[in-house]
Amino acid sequence: xxxxxxxxxxxxxxxxxxxxxxxxxxxxxxKKNKNIVVLDADLQRCSGTEPFMKKFPNRHFQMGISEQxxxxxxxxxxxxxxxxxxxxxxxxxxxxxxxxxxVSVAYNQANxxxxxxxAGMSTAKNGxxxxxxxxxxxxxxxxxxxxxxxxxxxxxxKAVEAAVKxxxxxxxxxxxxPMPQIFxxxxxxxxGRSVELMKGNDITIISYGAMTYYALIAGEKLKKKKIKxxxxxxxxxxxxxxxxxxxxxxxxxxxxxxxNHSIYGGIGGAVSExxxxxxxxxxxxxxxxxxFGETATFEWQLKYFDITSERIIRIxxxxxx
Amino acid sequence: MTxxxxxxxxxxxxxxxxxxxxxxxxxxxxxxxxxxxxxxxLYFKFLKIDPKNPKKKNRDRLxxxxxxxxxxQYAMMAERGFFPKSWLSRIDxxxxxxxxxxxxxxxxxxxxxxxxxxxGLSMGIGMALAAKLDxxxxxTYVIGSDGECTEGQFWEAALSANKFxxxxxxxxxxxxxxxxxxxxxxxxxxxxxxxxFKAAGWQVYECDGHNVKQLVDRISRALKIKNKPVAIVAxxxxxxxxxxxxxxxxxxxxxxxxxxxxxxxxxISKRLKKYx
Ligand SMILES: Cc1ncc(C[n+]2csc(CCOP(=O)(O)OP(=O)(O)O)c2C)c(N)n1
Ligand SMILES: [Mg+2]
Numbered sequence: 326x327x328x329x330x331x332x333x334x335x336x337x338x339x340x341x342x343x344x345x346x347x348x349x350x351x352x353x354x355x356k357k358n359k360n361i362v363v364l365d366a367d368l369q370r371c372s373g374t375e376p377f378m379k380k381f382p383n384r385h386f387q388m389g390i391s392e393q394x395x396x397x398x399x400x401x402x403x404x405x406x407x408x409x410x411x412x413x414x415x416x417x418x419x420x421x422x423x424x425x426x427x428v429s430v431a432y433n434q435a436n437x438x439x440x441x442x443x444a445g446m447s448t449a450k451n452g453x454x455x456x457x458x459x460x461x462x463x464x465x466x467x468x469x470x471x472x473x474x475x476x477x478x479x480x481x482x483k484a485v486e487a488a489v490k491x492x493x494x495x496x497x498x499x500x501x502x503p504m505p506q507i508f509x510x511x512x513x514x515x516x517g518r519s520v521e522l523m524k525g526n527d528i529t530i531i532s533y534g535a536m537t538y539y540a541l542i543a544g545e546k547l548k549k550k551k552i553k554x555x556x557x558x559x560x561x562x563x564x565x566x567x568x569x570x571x572x573x574x575x576x577x578x579x580x581x582x583x584x585n586h587s588i589y590g591g592i593g594g595a596v597s598e599x600x601x602x603x604x605x606x607x608x609x610x611x612x613x614x615x616x617f618g619e620t621a622t623f624e625w626q627l628k629y630f631d632i633t634s635e636r637i638i639r640i641x642x643x644x645x646x
Numbered sequence: 647m648t649x650x651x652x653x654x655x656x657x658x659x660x661x662x663x664x665x666x667x668x669x670x671x672x673x674x675x676x677x678x679x680x681x682x683x684x685x686x687x688l689y690f691k692f693l694k695i696d697p698k699n700p701k702k703k704n705r706d707r708l709x710x711x712x713x714x715x716x717x718x719q720y721a722m723m724a725e726r727g728f729f730p731k732s733w734l735s736r737i738d739x740x741x742x743x744x745x746x747x748x749x750x751x752x753x754x755x756x757x758x759x760x761x762x763x764x765x766g767l768s769m770g771i772g773m774a775l776a777a778k779l780d781x782x783x784x785x786t787y788v789i790g791s792d793g794e795c796t797e798g799q800f801w802e803a804a805l806s807a808n809k810f811x812x813x814x815x816x817x818x819x820x821x822x823x824x825x826x827x828x829x830x831x832x833x834x835x836x837x838x839x840x841x842x843f844k845a846a847g848w849q850v851y852e853c854d855g856h857n858v859k860q861l862v863d864r865i866s867r868a869l870k871i872k873n874k875p876v877a878i879v880a881x882x883x884x885x886x887x888x889x890x891x892x893x894x895x896x897x898x899x900x901x902x903x904x905x906x907x908x909x910x911x912x913x914i915s916k917r918l919k920k921y922x
Contacts, residue, residue: 367793369827370898389796389834390763390825417762450672450738452745454713454761620738620745629741 327511330522335505335542343502344373346478347440350485351377351410355384358489362402364388364411366395371442371501372412396422396439400429403436408489414448415441415498416457419464430494431467438488439464439496444474445585446618446626447500447535456618462590464496465563471516472563474498476537477507480560483514491516500535500585501623507537507558519566525553528641529573529580533560533592535623536583536632543583543637552641562592570599579607579644581637588612609640647690652858654921655690656682659721660887661914666734667717669904673738673746676897677791678718680822680855680882685722687861688787688818692869697727700754704784707773709758711766712791712820713747714899719756720744728755764797766790767817771807774815774875785869788817793825796834801846807875808847816868817848817877820855822884826898843877855880887914 331338351374355361363374363381367390378385388395392413399409411418418441419426430437441460448455464470473488473495475481481499488495495516507522522537523544532540537558544556555577557569573580580600582593593610600606613630627633659682667673689695694706710719717737724731737744743752747761758769770788777784794800807815819839823830830837843850849871853860861880868876884898885891888910902910 365827367796367825367827367833387827387833390793391796391798391834393798421762450746452747452761453749454747454759619741620747620749621740625740 328509329512330508330520331506335538335545338505340503340505341478343478343481343499343504346482347485347499348373348376350482352380354486354489355381358408360406360408361489362386362407362409364395364399364409366390366392366413366417368413368442371414372440374412392417392422393425396425397429399437400433400435404433408436408438410438410440412440412442414455415444415460416448416455419457419460419496423463426464427467431469434469434493436492437494439494441496441498443501444498444534445500446613446623447502447585448618449501449622450620452620453617458587458613458616458618459590461498461562461586461592462594465590465595469494470563471495471561472498473516473561474534475560476534476558477504478502479506479508479510479512480514483512484560487514487516498534504535505538517561517564517566519557519559519561519569521555521569522558523554523556525555526576527553527578527645529555529557529577530583530637531557531559531570531573531580531592531596532583533558533562535585539634540583540637543634546634546638547641550638550642552645554641559592562595565595565599567599570596571604574600574604574606579609581609581611581640583611583632583637585632586612588614607644611636649859649862650921652686652690652862653683654918655725656686656858657887657914657917657921659686659718659725661911661918662724662731662734663717663721664902664907664910664914666731667737668735669907670901671738672899672901673717674714674899675888675891675902676824676884676899677712677715677820677822679886679888679891680820680884681715681718681789682722682886683856683858683861684789684818684820684880685718687858687865689722689726691862692865693787694784697755700728704782706784707757707770707786709760709766709770709786709788710748711760711788711794712763713760715789715820716746716748719748723755764794764799767800767803767807770815770817771803771810771812774812775810777814786815788815790817790819792819792821792823792830792837792839795819795837795839795842796825801842804843804846804848811873812875813872815875816865817875819877819879820882821879822882824884824893824895824898828895840879847874849874849876850879851876852879852881855882856886887917889913
């Protein structure tokens, strides 16, 4: 069986831009599937769909700064048989157009693929009005929504492919990037399936999106301290991989979650819900506290909110003492 | 303040902003440069405010609804004496007072935090309603943009401002006919701001948004209108004053190189010289 993810040193990984990867997969799929259409809300420079627009000009809709309209129009397209990809910043997609996502898309079970860009602190200096601290929580709570947050550009491409095959609303949470490579081309992405990137039975670290890389760094450093951490990339936040969570709860001492999102309602919340009902265990949540994002670089904010590999290590050592 | 002085302040603020912002810092240059005359006229002619006492009771309120124009507002606030000009070199520093989109909790003199487009007019309506309730004389000014006029909330706001007969509210649209991705004629060709505000029952004036005399005239007239809100559609040029930015969608936001910065400063200095 060929390897699904890299095991090369973390500091030697390729760092790949998000936009071209997204455009590439959209174009590839759209060549085969003529129902795929794309919508933008005056943030095409950030979604990166320009190559798609150039290739399929009449299958691209520039909706202007009208996120609510864009989402409901996407729903209409879906109800008439299309597979629309609606793009804008995650924060505007899930909050400005929140009711439209809920009613036009989720309530109608419209086959819309919502793609939220520059998620969480990755919006960096765009600041608090652009930083989606609670998008996962909001969309996760909406009936029938699937929520996926890829950990690298390969997983993003696989997720887009899976979203096209899946019939129903999907939210794909993208970060600004560039993102260090985690997976190989052989990765078999499946909605709802998490991947154990590092084996271990002492403690479990669960993450998604941009934080998976930091979880791996923590895992490596813990290894040197003789602590074997299980590192799980849980890119599908809904439907959540209950089996993997419960297995971790049973086999390891505790679970630490880390995310580029609020500690309320994100993966920390989702994991707690699962273990709380089935196999109570300690879940330590690392994420944005009860705050909005800051106008600052991604790295600066990670330090500011202490969403770091070091924090994982500190917590793990304390628990295992 | 004479017309000449107000003009000069606009160019001075452009100069200070370009001069002080470090090379390589990504800012919304286009939408900041188009705002300068509107801001100089407001800050130096109409706004009843006290830079030394930014929370003064009964001060006029200004909301920059297109929050990404904050760098221009910072430059003008520095001209007006809210803080030293040296602060401009620290715009967008990690976690600091002058973020890319202004925040009322970070800087005194900012009345409402914006950055997510098209909420400022509604907040302005709230303020104007509060002033009416208090029988207070202060006035609310909102600066919006053509891009914001493509958002639904702007028109929900437009209808309600007329319903409540808010003659203590003046909206100025920085109509640079461009949004982030492209020219408005490509992004949303059906947009006709003046007609739409008229249809919503507003008094509408148009003017050249870089012509200080016209701006002063329109705002003076707006303040005399009774029983309805006024929208001033100020036609501007995105990136005004810097040749390679003017009317160029790539300069919605961007980073200046050292050479570009020098060129920009040279061009602006030339304009400033006329006022010596
Ligand atoms: C609700 C919302 N959607 C999208 C954006 C991203 N955005 C920032 S500026 C901009 C274009 C603005 O164009 P306009 O409002 O006309 O401003 P100006 O041309 O003066 O820069 C966009 C789409 C945003 N800030 N808020
Ligand atoms: Mg504009």
